[in-house]
Amino acid sequence: MRELHWDDEGAKAFYRRAADAGDSGALVCIAQLQDKAGDHDGAQATYWQAADRGNPAAFVHLARMREEAGDHDRAEVLYRLAADTGFAYMNPIGAGIHARWPDGLDPNGKPSQPWDKAKLLSDLPNS
Structure with a gap:
């Protein structure tokens, strides 16, 4: 304000x-x-x-600071902490996370595979 x-x-x-x-x-x-x-x-x-x-936006800001300092490994850890809260997909400030893992992360922490929309639709039963 x-x-x-x-x-x-x-x-x-x-x-x-x-x-x-x-x-x-x-x-x-x-x-x-x-x-x-x-x-x-x-x-x-x-x-x-x-x-x-418990503020997840703080992790994103800290990650950006680490990136700007050239510490990409630490930045990734911080981005993952923010992603673990679900913050990246709720808020535009999480764009750095979405750019790294556009399809999200699986529960095991590995990047998710992109969805095959055509396959998903073909697998639906006809109604």
């Missing part, structure tokens, strides 16, 4: 109150403001706080 009026410090204070009341999404917003201001270490720590409180 306040960010729209270029008051990042006021927005951060607002989000801090919400985070203190238990809103993990507010922590993600604080981390985004920290990252925007160039405080990447602070942003990473705040994203981890949000992740520890």
